[in-house]
Amino acid sequence: MWVKALDMVLEKMKASGFDFSQVLALSGAGQAWLCLQQQHGSVYWKAGASLALRDLSPDRSLYQQLQMCFSISDCPVWMDSSSTAQCHQLEAAVGGARVLSQLTGSRAYERFTGNQIAKVYQENPEAYSQTERISLVSSFAASLFLGSYSPIDYSDGSGMNLLQIQDKVWSQACLLACAPNLEEKLGPPVLPCSVLGNISSYYVQRYGFSPECPLVTFTGDNPASLAGMRLDEGDIAVSLGTSDTLFLWLQEPTPALEGHIFCNPVDPRHYMALLCFKNGSLMREKIRDESASGSWREFSKALQSTEMGNGGNLGFYFDVMEITPEMSGRHRFNAENQEVAAFPGDVEIRALIEGQFMAKRIHAESLGYQVMPKTKILATGGASHNADILQVLADVFGASVYITDTASSACVGSAYRAFHGLAGGVDMPFSEVVKSAPKARLAATPNPGAAQVYQALLPRYAKLEQRILSQKQSL
Numbered sequence: 001m002w003v004k005a006l007d008m009v010l011e012k013m014k015a016s017g018f019d020f021s022q023v024l025a026l027s028g029a030g031q032a033w034l035c036l037q038q039q040h041g042s043v044y045w046k047a048g049a050s051l052a053l054r055d056l057s058p059d060r061s062l063y064q065q066l067q068m069c070f071s072i073s074d075c076p077v078w079m080d081s082s083s084t085a086q087c088h089q090l091e092a093a094v095g096g097a098r099v100l101s102q103l104t105g106s107r108a109y110e111r112f113t114g115n116q117i118a119k120v121y122q123e124n125p126e127a128y129s130q131t132e133r134i135s136l137v138s139s140f141a142a143s144l145f146l147g148s149y150s151p152i153d154y155s156d157g158s159g160m161n162l163l164q165i166q167d168k169v170w171s172q173a174c175l176l177a178c179a180p181n182l183e184e185k186l187g188p189p190v191l192p193c194s195v196l197g198n199i200s201s202y203y204v205q206r207y208g209f210s211p212e213c214p215l216v217t218f219t220g221d222n223p224a225s226l227a228g229m230r231l232d233e234g235d236i237a238v239s240l241g242t243s244d245t246l247f248l249w250l251q252e253p254t255p256a257l258e259g260h261i262f263c264n265p266v267d268p269r270h271y272m273a274l275l276c277f278k279n280g281s282l283m284r285e286k287i288r289d290e291s292a293s294g295s296w297r298e299f300s301k302a303l304q305s306t307e308m309g310n311g312g313n314l315g316f317y318f319d320v321m322e323i324t325p326e327m328s329g330r331h332r333f334n335a336e337n338q339e340v341a342a343f344p345g346d347v348e349i350r351a352l353i354e355g356q357f358m359a360k361r362i363h364a365e366s367l368g369y370q371v372m373p374k375t376k377i378l379a380t381g382g383a384s385h386n387a388d389i390l391q392v393l394a395d396v397f398g399a400s401v402y403i404t405d406t407a408s409s410a411c412v413g414s415a416y417r418a419f420h421g422l423a424g425g426v427d428m429p430f431s432e433v434v435k436s437a438p439k440a441r442l443a444a445t446p447n448p449g450a451a452q453v454y455q456a457l458l459p460r461y462a463k464l465e466q467r468i469l470s471q472k473q474s475l
């Protein structure tokens with residue numbers, strides 16, 4: 001599906017008259033042609049696939065030539081949470097969750113690729129042994145353009161529970177705990193702004209790319225978004241896509257039992273922190289369909305017609321098992337902290353959006369993050385088109401929200417990273433590369449009185465979250 005989608009996008013661009021010879025350099029974010037921007041997903045290349053990649057004939061589509069090249073046809077993606085047993089095994093093998101987090105930046109998470117690979121190996125050892133190379137979605141996409149296997153970059157590689165984030169090498173203990181001969185199937189990891197080589201002659205002959213067009217390492221959607229949003233210290237980026245993610249630029253790694261530390265995608269000396277909330281846009285869409293007749297306009301009207309603080313009503317909406325924190329189901333509480341079965345439609349909508357943003361603030365603060373007077377929130381992703389959602393974000397955080405002209409920060413970040421690679425990579429500071437890029441635009445400022453309302457609500461939300469979690473544990 002992914003290979004065919006790339007064929008389709010390139011064919012459409014060609015049909016529209018796009019001049020491929022003008023492309024100076026190419027990078028990407030495990031994404032682009034399918035709205036499939038993600039981290040953690042893995043692709044399994046069958047023995048012999050490297051030859052098919054190398055010898056692509058420009059007369060035929062990629063799909064025609066590559067469809068037999070994979071040992072696993074349904075690739076695990078980030079939404080998979082079925083590898084709990086492998087997570088326990090990995091933590092036990094390295095000496096516990098805290099040790100794993102110190103080493104790789106995260107305790108074991110089901111979607112992290114090492115645990116997914118371990119599951120593939122345990123459940124389908126034959127397919128695993130037929131695999132000559134395992135790519136992340138990002139390095140897979142780069143491989144298609146390169147005509148040979150692309151290495152995994154440090155930043156996307158940090159989402160695997162396999163990379164030692166300080167030393168930037170695969171952890172032998174983690175590799176061993178996941179599957180045999182894994183190091184040779186992954187290849188050595190590389191700097192995020194490395195030039196991998198020039199584009200494969202397939203694209204030169206079939207689409208008219210320049211034979212000198214270099215490929216700069218692809219990375220995950222969140223690292224690419226960090227590049228696209230050009231964060232300053234103290235700023236926080238909130239991506240409101242399929243998942244909601246929150247990320248910060250860090251000078252020093254501070255791994256904990258919640259959240260993730262990744263190698264920074266544009267500065268090899270630094271890091272980024274990331275929190276991922278699985279119940280993002282899909283949950284908002286469900287509540288929109290149930291309580292706002294499927295219309296974002298009606299959804300916005302409900303936010304406009306309800307007060308900040310929602311009359312004390314609070315809600316937790318996790319139709320799929322949440323990642324931060326591990327919790328599922330819908331839980332609604334009235335102003336007296338009594339659990340109730342339902343809310344009127346407009347109260348439901350505000351409870352969802354306030355709850356989602358309170359969770360983000362509480363979990364970011366538990367990682368040591370503090371809202372400061374100069375804090376900017378940079379919003380991106382599909383829901384950042386919605387001004388009323390951004391207003392609630394500004395109110396809950398007590399900080400101004402900014403957006404860039406495009407909500408597709410992962411795509412823009414990939415273009416900046418391509419330019420960074422072209423301009424010399426680590427020898428040139430990333431801030432130089434983006435210095436003439438357009439500034440972010442102010443989209444929402446906190447309403448008067450917001451700070452008092454949410455100072456009271458945030459501790460209530462945190463206590464109710466704890467209550468639900470302890471009820472779950474006692475079951």
Ligand SMILES: Nc1ncnc2c1ncn2[C@@H]1O[C@H](COP(=O)(O)OP(=O)(O)O)[C@@H](O)[C@H]1O
Binds near residue numbers: 242281285386
């Ligand atoms: N006006 C809107 N209000 C709220 N959400 C929106 C609006 N427009 C689009 N979205 C949401 O944006 C989501 C897609 O976000 P996007 O960042 O493109 O996804 P991904 O994270 O998969 O790349 C859709 O699922 C949709 O629910």
Ligand SMILES: O=C(CO)[C@@H](O)[C@H](O)COP(=O)(O)O
Binds near residue numbers: 159221222245276
């Ligand atoms: O798992 C994570 C981050 O750790 C997700 O953020 C994925 O990277 C995909 O996100 P969407 O772009 O589909 O929301």
